Amino acid sequence: MPNSSAERNEYDVAVIGAGPAGLAAAAAAADTGVSVALVDSGPRPGGQYWRHRTGDDGTHHHDWAEFTRLRARIREVDHLAEHAVWHIEPGFTVHATGRDPVRARRLVLAPGAHDRxxxxxxxxxxxxxxxxxxxxxxxxxxxxxxxxxxxxxxxxxxxxxxxxxxxxxxxxxxxxxxxxxxxxxxxxxxxxxxxxxxxxxxxxxxxxxxxxxxxxxxxxxxxxxxxxxxxxxxxxxxxxxxxxxxxxxxxxxxxxxxGFTPQLELPLQLGCATRLDADGSLVATADDRQMSTVEGVFLAGEVCGVGGSALAVTEGLIAGRHAAGVSAGSRLLRRRRAQRRFAGALHQAFPLRRGWLDRVGADTVVCRCEEVRHRAVTAAVDDLGATDPRTVKLLARPGMGLCQGRVCGFATACVVADRLGRTLIEADLRGLAARPVAQPVTLGELAG
Amino acid sequence: MRFTFDGKAIPAEPGQSIGAALIAAGHRSWRRTRIDAAPRGIFCGIGICHDCLVTVDGAANRRACLVEAAEDMRVTTQEGAGRAELEC
Amino acid sequence: MTRSDVSDVIVIGAGMVGAMTAYHCAAAGLRVTVLERDAVAGGTTSACEGNILVSDKEPGPELDLALLSIRRWQELADELGADSLEYQAKGGVVVAMSDDTGAGLTAFTASQRAAGIDAQDVSSAQLREREPNLSPDARSGAYYPQDAQVQPMLATARLLRAVRDLGGTVRTGTEVTGFVERGVATSAGIVHAEHVVNAAGTWAGQVSELAGAPVPVLPRKGFILVTEPLPRTIRHKVYTAEYVANVASSDAGLETSVVVEGTKAGTVLIGASRERVGFDRSMSLPVVRKLAAQAIEVFPFLADVALLRSYLGFRPYCPDHLPVLGPDPRVPGLVHACGHEGAGIGLAAGTGHLIAQVLTGKEPDLDLTPFRPHRFEEAPA
CATH class of the missing domain: 3.50.50.60 (FAD/NAD(P)-binding domain)
Incomplete structure (x- = not known):
């Protein structure tokens, strides 16, 4: 019963993120009859892909029919809009800005990605x-x-x-x-x-x-x-x-x-294992059911590999069903396989090449927040003996500002690895991606 | 609907962010950074980068790309970290 | 055996204590090799606040070490450049939020003055002159001009750079796996030296086990909160008088007593919780919440300030809350420099100075008897 769930702030499944993956997960879970909360920072469902204004008829959008279908299917879901999740405790307690914590037996994390x-x-x-x-x-x-x-x-x-x-x-x-x-x-x-x-x-x-x-x-x-x-x-x-x-x-x-950088802070808070994907992104590891390496934590969309909205929807449908305790059909699994093949081909067709590194001059800002220039990053390696991006961050401050390395983290890791004469490894990105506080929250709100 | 930016009236449509309305009105920057006093405006546009910080009704560090414009809001250029009243 | 594999001194650990020890040894003309299993300054040094304090010390051997360390830090700031270490002699302010605590603080400062600390009692009006954004509820306090702050990772990296410039070697990613005759076995082969200094911080207990001369160094978990960048809003290291009681406590479980300070980067640091829960890296929201609430009590404006991140570290403590310093009679050549609990950054300067004196055959400036490594095995007197 959604109402009693809402009163108790307790759900069978909490879905984080209302983009293509999260909407699909919420819809698929709700279809099985379990109670579902959909927590999202945006005022309207859709995420970045289906970002729209009130009264938008979808004229300039892609796959808008898919969006309206999914939106119709989440009528039984408690959509907790304009609440940004800043921390999740094991078990699971979801802390979001501007509201009491939400408890859930299972999670689907669909936080999406931003431009790299x-x-x-x-x-x-x-x-x-x-x-x-x-x-x-x-x-x-x-x-x-x-x-x-x-x-x-x-x-x-x-x-x-x-x-x-x-x-x-x-x-x-x-x-x-x-x-x-x-x-x-x-x-x-x-x-x-x-x-x-x-x-x-x-x-x-x-x-x-x-x-x-x-x-x-x-x-x-x-x-x-x-x-x-x-x-x-x-x-x-x-x-x-x-x-x-x-x-x-x-x-x-x-x-x-x-390309895109998946938002890894929530899986990392929960201790999910990660890997370096073909496009160079740090992503969380998901099994066939879309479950992470942490029991009860499911993943959908870019967080487990950048692949676009159609794959995100498929993964969301699979994750949502499994989070609700119901298996996904073989049709969905076949669709996912084909879409992942397509995503993999795209990664191979649009790889990053290292030539850009040579155009980052000593004076070029690497970290926009802390205004850290390339020379400070390389000096941390050359003069101060840093041997990994995390140490560079703590010595020279790239990634220490308001965005917490979301914008510069990938590039900083590339610059540091290149300076050390080696290729980028998973630990480089992990060292810059851990954020125990996933969204800025005031100390007053934190203190309660 | 109108709000003011450094005293100047800026039109905005319902649901539009402060940053979008400012860009529509021809402004691209509304902040100077802490260290280099460099001008900044919107970069990521989706609340990730915190480059578009602005002071709204006296409250510093609001993300112009996320805060919806409202009638009679007083938006001002943010200098550095803002909160000059606390500086000691 | 290649030439580079022979040193006078091996220092295990490239944290602040190891870097200070290596720097003082290298400056004294010893050939030094620093061995670090991870990266420079990657352990507790990367997860602390950079405190250089006398204000929280009660009279006794730790205070003597702190007074020596404060002097050494001032000299190092002159030698290496205060800016390059982000060393700030900003002074400390201790605040009593109740009259009872205030009375206790006054008695404490009297005992500290007798032991050589510059501890000045201040009224609530004087407090607000020093810290204009302080809560009006602050009743009284104390001002400690000797307290200082440093950026611990930067200072450690600069010291290690100086070690290399003095001809020393710093080998990161090199884990000590055992002790051999006049040296250690590592993940990258055997390294020889006359002396081996155990400066492995919170992991020094494990290193001491490898050496066959155990010292009981245990982890104490502490969280620190970091705010968004602000203009200068807090001038000193500010903490509540309750902190003084907690530092010397042996109670298990959680204690928090807030320490608030600004940094050169504009962020405000809020510490420091104390939990004895082993090497548990999990985020504890109740602890973090309590720190936030206590910080707001002292500086009410912080309620509207955003938390940017939090981090946690493991402070190395011994059952008697004193560091372990000096040669270990159980294993010839083994010297300890560990167990500094939450004061390692500050006490490192004196520690490095004393260890270098010992290793160059000088009489140390401080009697090391209270810090002797084998004290835990002695029968109670």
């Missing part, structure tokens, strides 16, 4: 946004980030962002993809398994058209106080600049992203 960033000269100028940020401004607030926008980075998400901007009438000065997604054709099996998704990409490409340039990167942003333009250049397969190809592009907004 690689620092470059000028990236702290106002007018430089994450690709997801530009999309959020548009989908969540109906605002174009600029009059003349450059989209850059790597991955298929850039196309989605650019297409959305063009669709909304924005001026898009260029879409610069660092990689060569033609390599995608090397994985015909995966492509065959996800034709619908590929069709979507082809659709974007048609819209974006001649603005799309591959093997091209934004290597610097310029402006006095605010962004006025970027330098772009052709790069080789290792993302090294091809000399003589640099050119300036005037723009008042840059939307940049190099």
């Amino acid at each position: 960033q690689l620092p470059f000269p000028g990236w702290t100028l106002p007018g430089v946004y994450t690709a997801g940020g530009v999309q959020a401004l548009l989908k969540g607030h109906g605002v174009l980030a600029g009059k003349r926008i450059v989209v850059a980075g790597t991955g298929p998400f850039l196309l989605a962002v650019a297409a959305g901007l063009l669709d909304a009438g924005a001026g898009v000065a260029g879409v610069f993809e660092a990689g060569t997604p033609a390599g995608f054709a090397r994985h015909p099996l995966a492509v065959a398994g996800a034709l619908g998704k590929l069709g979507e990409g082809a659709g974007y490409l048609r819209v974006v058209g001649r603005r799309y340039r591959t093997r091209t990167m934004v290597i610097a942003a310029h402006g006095t106080g605010e962004l006025s333009g970027v330098t772009v250049a052709k790069v080789d397969a290792n993302w090294q600049v091809v000399p003589g190809t640099e050119r300036d592009v005037a723009c008042d907004a840059l939307a940049v992203g190099y």
Whole structure:
């Protein structure tokens, strides 16, 4: 009975995150008749993918029909909106801002991901946004980030962002993809398994058209106080600049992203095991049931491997059923297998290459919060004897500011590993990802 | 609906964040950093990066990308860590 | 055997105590090798506040060590640069929130003055001059100009850098797995030296077992909260008088008595809980909540300030709450420098100085008898 659950703040299943994975998990669990709480920081369900405004009819959204179906299925779910989860105790007690703790016998963690960033000269100028940020401004607030926008980075998400901007009438000065997604054709099996998704990409490409340039990167942003333009250049397969190809592009907004960083703080709080995924992300390990290595803690979506919204929904449906004590059908498992193959092929088609590291000058800010420059990071290694990113963080402060390394953690780990002459390992990322407090909470609220 | 930013009226639509309304009104920065006094505005736009901090009705360190604009809100540029009244 | 595998001194542990010991030995002309199983400053040094205090000491051998250490820290700040260590001689303020506690504090400061501490009783009005954001409920207090603060990891890394510059060797990722004739076996081979210093912090008990000369060093768990960055809102190290009672306590279970201080980085640190629960790394929300509540009692403005993160560390304590310092008569060549409990950063400076004196055949500036390693095996007098 949802009402009595709400009164007691006790549920069979608590789902954290109301994006595609969390909505699907909540719907699948609720369908089995158990009591479900869906805890999310946003005012409306949908997460980043289906971010929308009140009264939005879905015109500019992808898979909107899926969203409205899932939304209809969570009517029996207690959607605890605008409560950001900052800590979960074993057993499980979910602490979220602005409300009493929620207790649950099982958890589904679906916290999602945010854009992954690689620092470059000028990236702290106002007018430089994450690709997801530009999309959020548009989908969540109906605002174009600029009059003349450059989209850059790597991955298929850039196309989605650019297409959305063009669709909304924005001026898009260029879409610069660092990689060569033609390599995608090397994985015909995966492509065959996800034709619908590929069709979507082809659709974007048609819209974006001649603005799309591959093997091209934004290597610097310029402006006095605010962004006025970027330098772009052709790069080789290792993302090294091809000399003589640099050119300036005037723009008042840059939307940049190099894939995604899953939000690992909640699984790490609960002691879940992690691994380094094919795209270089730290992700939590899930078994066939989507359960983590901690009994009763299920995972869905980007937190267990970046793979997009369709895979997230499938994983959510599986996680939700198992969290409710019911097996998922073989149809769902087959779908997950095909979607994971597609995600794996995407990771191989849009890999990060180390050339970007050579363009991070001594003076380039690595940590935006604490304004830590590259020279301070390398000095922690060269002069102070740091042999891992965590030590660098504690000596030079990258990742110690308000965002707690969410933005710079990956890049800091890459810079440090590169300086030490080795490749990135799981422990590098783990050392920067542990956050016992997952959201800022006032001491007054903490004290109770 | 209107709020003020450093005394100037800024229009906003219902549900719009302070940061989105400021961008729509042509502002890209509304904070100066603690160390370099560098201008900053929205970066991630989804509450992750804390770059878009602004002072709202006297309360420092509010994320402009998350706080919905409201009628007659007083939004001011944030200098450094804010909370100058506590400095000693 | 290669030349680099022979030293005068092996120091086990690259935390603050190990770094200080290595620095003083290297400065005295000894060839030093530091062996660390993890990274520099990665253990308790990375999970503490950087306290250099005399204010919390009662008269006795630990105070003598603290007074020596404060002097050494001031000299080191001159030698290596105060800024490079983030060393701040900011002074300490102890606050009594009730008249009863205030009376106890006055008696305590009198005994401290007699033992050589600069301890000044202050009225509630004087308290607020020193700390304008302090709660109006503070009744009285004490001011300790000798108390100081350092960024412990940075200072440790700088000291180890100085050790390398003096010709010493620092080997991280190298775990000591056993003791051999004139040396130790490690995960990367055997290293020889005349002397081996056990500066393994909270893990010094395990190292002492390997050496066959056990010392009872146990973990005491402590949480520290970190706020969002603020302008300077707190000038000194500020703590409640109850802290003094807790430091010397042997009770099991949880005690919290809040210590609040600003940092150069703008964050405010709030410590320090004390739990004797072994090496349990789990977050304890009730403990963290209590620390937050106590901090707000002292500085009410903190109620509206965001908690950014929390961390925990294990303070190495001995049953009699005194460190273990000096040669171990049970194993020739073995020297201990461990068991500093929650005062390791401060006491490290005096510790390194004394150990270097011992290893260079000098008479130590302080009588080491109260800190002797084998005291736990002696029959009660």
